[in-house]
Amino acid sequence: MTPDPTNRSSTHPPQRGPVRREAVGRLPVSRGPVSRGPVRRAVGVALLATATVLAGSASALAGPSTTTSVAGPTNAGTASGAAGAANAGSATGAGGAASAAPAAGGSSELSETTRLADRRSLVVGDRAYAMGDETGLYPAAGWHVRGEMGGFWSQPIKLLDGIWFGLDGNWLGKQVPAAKYTSGHGYSRIDYPAAVDVRRTDFVPDGIRATLVGLTFTSGTSRTVKLNVDAHSELMQPYPWDWTSPSAAAANLPDTGDFVDGALRFREQGTPAYPNATRHDFAAFVGSSLRPAAHQLGPDHRGPQSPAVICPKDGTTPARCDDSLTGKGTGGGLTYDVPLKAGEQKTIWFAVAGSDQGSKAAESEYRKALSNPTMLLRAKSAARQQIDAQSAVDLPGDRLLQQSVEWSKQNLADSVQQANNLQIRDVNEGKDYPAPLGTVPTARWFGAGFPDYPWLFATDGEYTAFAAVAAGQFDTVKEHLRALRDVSDLLNNRSGKVAHEVTPTGDVYFGSNQSAGNTDETVKFPSTVALLWRWTGDNKFRDEMYNFSVRNLQYVYKTLDKDGDGWPEGLGNVERSGMGVEKLDNTVYLIRGLSDLADMAAAKHDTKTAQWATAKATDLESRFEAQWWVPQAMGYADSIDDPADPANDNTPIFQRHWIGVTPMEAVLGGGSPLASDEHAQIALDQREKPCYTGEFGLFHTGTGPTSDPKGNPGPSCDAVVSQVPSERSIFGLNTSIMAVAEGNFGRLGPKQQRVYTTGNARIQLDPSVWETPGAMPEIAPSPDSPANIGRAFYDRSMALQAWGTYGILWPVIHQQLGVDPDLGHGRIAVVPQLPTGQHKVAGSNIRVGRGAVDVTARLTGKALSTEVTLKGVGAALTVGAVLPSGATVKSVTVNGHAAQYKLVKTSRGTQVQVAGTGSRTELKVMLG
Structure with a gap:
């Protein structure tokens, strides 16, 4: 089965559609930004959030807070500074010494007060991340391994299902309700007002394989409280998955737990019982720099989530569960006596740390995290303030878009992941598990989406690169491209083909020479290198990537043009029944890739390659409009050359997919889009109509006449009869491509580009729409994809998806500001x-x-x-x-x-x- 631009492993639940290629055979062959996974939601769900848009630059460390209110579609407004990551007076840090309370000065904040138990929380660093709900509990989340994709992770392993805190026998998030959840730049905070007020601050220090949780206590009277901490382990890798061979259940071994030097230690050691499995030694540490008064060990220890409700692998499932059938973790508890003085604020820091390299390595990460949490939080805040200061914009006519630029830069920073010693295997869409082909010592990348796609993708990285260069985040783009090259060359024996989906273990689900692969991501690679080169002037990096870029396009002409007509064959961003073997997006991006390769070749004085690429690009560009434009559709064909119809020799096939916008989105080396001005204006006018565009952006597949039995659920804007049904799912990527296309043709009006930039900004910033404040999700609420907040945690699309930032940062920095x-x-x-x-x-x-x-x-x-x-x-x-x-x-x-x-x-x-x-x-x- 093949993919969609959203092509990640198509997943278990059938709804996930165009998602990526892990098709299990139950899904329709569908790939586009349509459905990576648990995507669909309850139509029109209004979150009715009373959340407030908070911005400011204050903290307990940096002085009084300042507030600003930001106009948005629902302007909810109170504001407070970032301070407060935990406004504290005295704090107990390393060794029990008093230290400043957690605070992250200078960061803007977004807060939510409604339906906190239905919303996902997320904190991310480059070596770890954690996902729970916004009350501080940890429902089973995600679907690659059903219910196991949330909790605490440090690539390439999961550490814990969760950590829970109780005060005098009452669990935070259950008996002590959460009143407010706040997303900051690089941290989150939960407020629990009670007789003893508790403020919880979570963040992940960069460069350390640990998540830190700070609890700040404030009591009106002097007292000693009993603090209970529960932790439940789940040491496991992100691959295999539930439906692959071998399965996640076969790969996951039972955890053990013990108590070591004041901390809980969990381990998973052994060799799974299937061919080519290797011995592993995973370990996690949980604790504080304070010495606990008591500890306990046992199979449960999930705070108020004990005993656990187990998610079945398939079929009827509870609305909310706590663990999966695959889970083989264990638990432990720590008890502390905490003396509080009246009116005093005291902060205690806890660390969850781990390693796939054994107990000593895990303990080292644990000790580093607890050495000085306040200093680490200050460093995290300073790094995020630096990101905020780059590409800072003032848009008085569109403050919502201005704020989205701010948060999109942070979303990119939140997407960075790193893993070491990736063992590269071609697992052939989950069917095989061979011996590794080799090792990539280090890989660093923009994770595609959390919680189910935080790994390395070509498609995602190539689109996200445009946003990242506009944000000044050059280094991660370089590292992402290096990782793709290194993995692809090992996997594909230097053929030039780019791998599609690579887990942090090095398992490659799709994109080897033996699999169909995505033509679009192979032909886009040279353009991404050229993009970086133009923004940085880094000739050394261009030269480092040049040979692979040349091999990318040579591979296409050697293997993906069997009929010799120049139009590339193979899978693209969208795969649906009735499509021809030559796809529009592959063609568009090949022409751009040839143009960009020719530019780099000329700069390197590689005349032979420059002439070859220029000739190919010129030929295709000269024939493009005549071949691909469909006058009666007022748009471009999605594909040509249907193999099921021998009479179809490059006859256009029009199905209304989002890829019809790519000729207007892709700009060639000379600075002009591929589409002619005449056809672009017609096509963009069409796409703005309600048959293609909904409240939050561009549909995956527009409505109109169709021979599909499902019929046409919406208006018709043309008379062409398609073979496929509409798919009124709105992915952030589809909407981004439309926003960029509008900008390429100077169409920046309120009914043009602004419709699409506003759509992506609202799903990130509008309290009536967002799930996780400030995080741009994979899919917007739309007629065929109901909102995430109405779905089970194990059946949702991504809470944070990097590629949607393309439709915010590029239109503002490159098009409106014209850089x-x-x-x-x-x-x-x-x-x-x-x-x-x-x-x-x-x-x-x-x-x-x-x-x-x-x-x-x-x-x-x-x-x-x-x-x-x-x-x-x-x-x-x-x-x-x-x-x-x-x-x-x-x-x-x-x-x-x-x-x-x-x-x-x-x-x-x-x-x-x-x-x-x-x-x-x-x-x-x-x-x-």
Whole structure:
């Protein structure tokens, strides 16, 4: 079975659809941003959150908090600073010494107070992450291994199902209800008001395989409270899965528990009983720097979730369960006597740490985490403030989008994962488990989505790269590409084919030479390298990736053009019945990939490759419109060449999938989109109609006439009869591609690009829609995908999905602010375009190369201005402005003096362009 752009392992529950290729044979062959997994939700669920949009820059460590209210679709508003990660006076840290209470100054916050037990919480670092609910409990979550994908993880293993805290016999989150959950930049916080108020702060220090939990207690009277801590282990790898061979149940061995030097220690040691399994020694430590008064060991110890409700593998399931049939963990408890003084705040830190390299390695991570938690939180906060300071924007005409830029940068940082010693195996869509082909010593990547896809994907990384460069997060893009190259070359014997889905263990589910693979991600790889090269000017990195990039496209022409017509064959982002073997998105991205490879080849003076790639790209581009445009559909064909119909020799097949937008989304090396302007305007007008677009963005497959027995559930915008039903699921990726496509053609109006940027921003920031405040999910509530909050925790789509940030960061930084570096050739252009009806957009510290650019665009009466400041960027600068529709130029000045200028017609509109002067250039255009 093949995939969808969302092509991850298609999963167990049949609803998951276009999801990725782990098809178990129960799913329709469907892949697109349609359904990775438990995707669908209860239509139209309004969360009715009383959550508040909080922003500020204060903490108990940094002074009084400041507040700002951010306008959004539902402006809920109180605000408080990030402070409060735990406003405390005295705190018990390492060795019991007093230390400052947990606080993360300078970070914005988003808080929620309703239905906390129905919402997922998430904290992430590059070496660990944890997911529970927003009351502080840990329901069984996820579906690759049903119910086991939540809890505490450190790639490539899970450590715990959960950790629970009780005060004087009352469990937090159960007998002591949670009143508020807060997402901050790099941390979360839960408030439990009671006779003794408790504030819980969770974060994951980067570089350490541990999650830290700080409890801050405040009592109105002096007393000693009994603090109970329960922990339940589940040491296991993220692969195999429930339906693979071998299965997760066969791979998972029983855990043991003991008490070592004041901490609980859990271990799983042994060799699973199937061929090619290797011996392992997994370990986890749980505890505090305080010495417990007592400890207990036993099979339960799940706080208020004991005894556990077990999720069956399939069939009828309870609405909420605590563990899976695969689970073989054990438990332990710690008891502390905590003296409190009246009015005093005291913080105790706990660590959950582990390693796949045995007990000593796990204990080392544990000790590092508890050495100075407050310092680690300060470091985490400082790192996130630095991320916030990069690509900082001021969008007075769209404050919701401005806030989404802020949180999307944090979402990217929250997606970074790392694993070491990946044993590369081709598991052939779960059918095989061979001996490893080799080892990749270290891999670091943007995890696709949490909790079921926090691993390495080509498709996701290639789209996410556009968002990441706009955010200045260059290094993770480089590392993601290196990981894909290293894994793919081992897996595929240097054929050039890019692996699709790689778990942190090194098991490759899909994308080997023997599997169909995704053509689109192989042809997109050279473009992603070129993107990084242009934004950084890093010739060394270009050269490091160059040979693999050349082999990518040579592989396509050697193996995926059997009929010799130039149009690439193979699977793409969408696979549905009735599609031809040559797909639109593969074609679009191949043409772009050839163009980008030719550019890099020319810069390297590789004339042979440059000429080859240029000739191929020119040929395909010259034939593209005649072959792929379908006039009666007012759009592009999804595929051509149906193998089931011998008479179909490149006859277009139109099915209304989201990939029909890719000709407008993909920009070629010369700066123009592939689609002709005439056809782009027609196609984008169509896609804005209700047959393609819903409240939160672009449908996976639009509505219209169909021969499918399900019929047409919505309006029709054309008369073409499709063979497939509509799929009115709205993925963040689909909506992103539409937002970018609109921007490429200067369509920034309130009924154009803004519909799609607002759609993605709302599912991340609108309290009436979000599940986890500030986290952009995989799929928006839509007619065929009801909201996650109404679904069981083990049957949801991803709470955080990285690729949706593409539709926020790229439209703002690259299109509205117009930042367009080409540092590989020593030049940069900054040509902003003000969205229709807006009068100012600005950005600062937009990272390019080793420096940064600041830009402000304004329209004041008849004066259109662009101000650009380069800081440490040694490149030839072009400054410009896109003229409002119908406007003419009366005069042009640069830094107050009359200047020569060029009028350049582009897909975005007519641009005034001038040469930049020094480090600061102010262009002013008086409109006629």
